[in-house]
Amino acid sequence: MGLLSAGEPTLHPRLRLHRGFPSVYLPDKRDLIVYVPPGYDQHPHRTYPVLYLQDGQNLFDGRTSFIPGQYWRVREQADAAIEAGEVEPLIIVGIYNTGDRRLAEYTHERDWERGGGEADEYGLLLTREILPWIAGHYRVRTEREQTGLGGSSLGGLVSLYLGLRYATWFGKLAVLSPSVWWNHKSILGYLNERAPEIWERPRMWLDVGDKEGRRTVHDVEHLNRRLKANGWQPGETLHFEKAHGGTHDEASWARRVRPMLRFLFPQI
Numbered sequence: 001m002g003l004l005s006a007g008e009p010t011l012h013p014r015l016r017l018h019r020g021f022p023s024v025y026l027p028d029k030r031d032l033i034v035y036v037p038p039g040y041d042q043h044p045h046r047t048y049p050v051l052y053l054q055d056g057q058n059l060f061d062g063r064t065s066f067i068p069g070q071y072w073r074v075r076e077q078a079d080a081a082i083e084a085g086e087v088e089p090l091i092i093v094g095i096y097n098t099g100d101r102r103l104a105e106y107t108h109e110r111d112w113e114r115g116g117g118e119a120d121e122y123g124l125l126l127t128r129e130i131l132p133w134i135a136g137h138y139r140v141r142t143e144r145e146q147t148g149l150g151g152s153s154l155g156g157l158v159s160l161y162l163g164l165r166y167a168t169w170f171g172k173l174a175v176l177s178p179s180v181w182w183n184h185k186s187i188l189g190y191l192n193e194r195a196p197e198i199w200e201r202p203r204m205w206l207d208v209g210d211k212e213g214r215r216t217v218h219d220v221e222h223l224n225r226r227l228k229a230n231g232w233q234p235g236e237t238l239h240f241e242k243a244h245g246g247t248h249d250e251a252s253w254a255r256r257v258r259p260m261l262r263f264l265f266p267q268i
Helices: 074-083 099-105 119-137 154-165 182-197 214-229 250-264
Strands: 015-021 030-035 050-053 091-095 147-152 172-176 203-209 238-243
Touching: 015 119, 030 074, 030 119, 050 119, 050 172, 074 091, 074 250, 091 119, 099 119, 099 154, 119 154, 147 154, 147 250, 154 172, 154 182, 172 250, 182 214, 203 214, 203 250, 214 238, 238 250
Parallel strands: 050 091, 050 147, 147 172, 172 203, 203 238
Antiparallel strands: 015 030, 030 091
8 A cells, every 4th residue: 555564663663653544435645653552562472452543643743733732642641551550552543634624534424514424435444444454564453342443523423423333343432522513413313323223332431521611511411311321331331521621622632541541441
């Protein structure tokens, strides 16, 4: 695919950047950035669970993030949680968004005013192209129970949608501050339609900051209630958190990375 299989060097030796990943389903190439856990190179026969996250440029490097200097600090948070014995060592794949086309790719339905609605094509890129490529280049476990998907805002929305659509692929979902409001909250209707068809509920982390605005908090609380009504069990398959002082930005989401990893990938 014209990618550097070893990854370009980045700020840290366990972060590997792959530029220009192409797709037959969507027009734009996008970068991938891959975090491997401590000990990855020293244990060449070990395999690892994997978490795919949207908005890859906001996860590991303050120079590439939407707000310069504000990023999720995923490497730092994952390293600390793994080294403390809280989280199972895992691989984390950041999928860069494509800028102007982010809204289209991260929305499951077309809104008459805002456009969008290309999440199905994005799901094909993810399941038919990115996941197989990662499995061919990194030592990831490919079972559903070892595969997670996540993101925030519109990235949280598309992660929820694709997590439901591909529930046999993803057993863990990280849904931070999701944009439930999109197209008159149509994701809630999709959840009601899809949930009865899902044999086993994906384990889901759902959160919202209490300073994100009344409407956003209300919408995510509504989603939490709808998930419980559809069979998700609090403390088992669902963790809902209203983050005290949490706002809708990378600095706030960074504070939720470690507890999210602890819930989804606990060290057993």
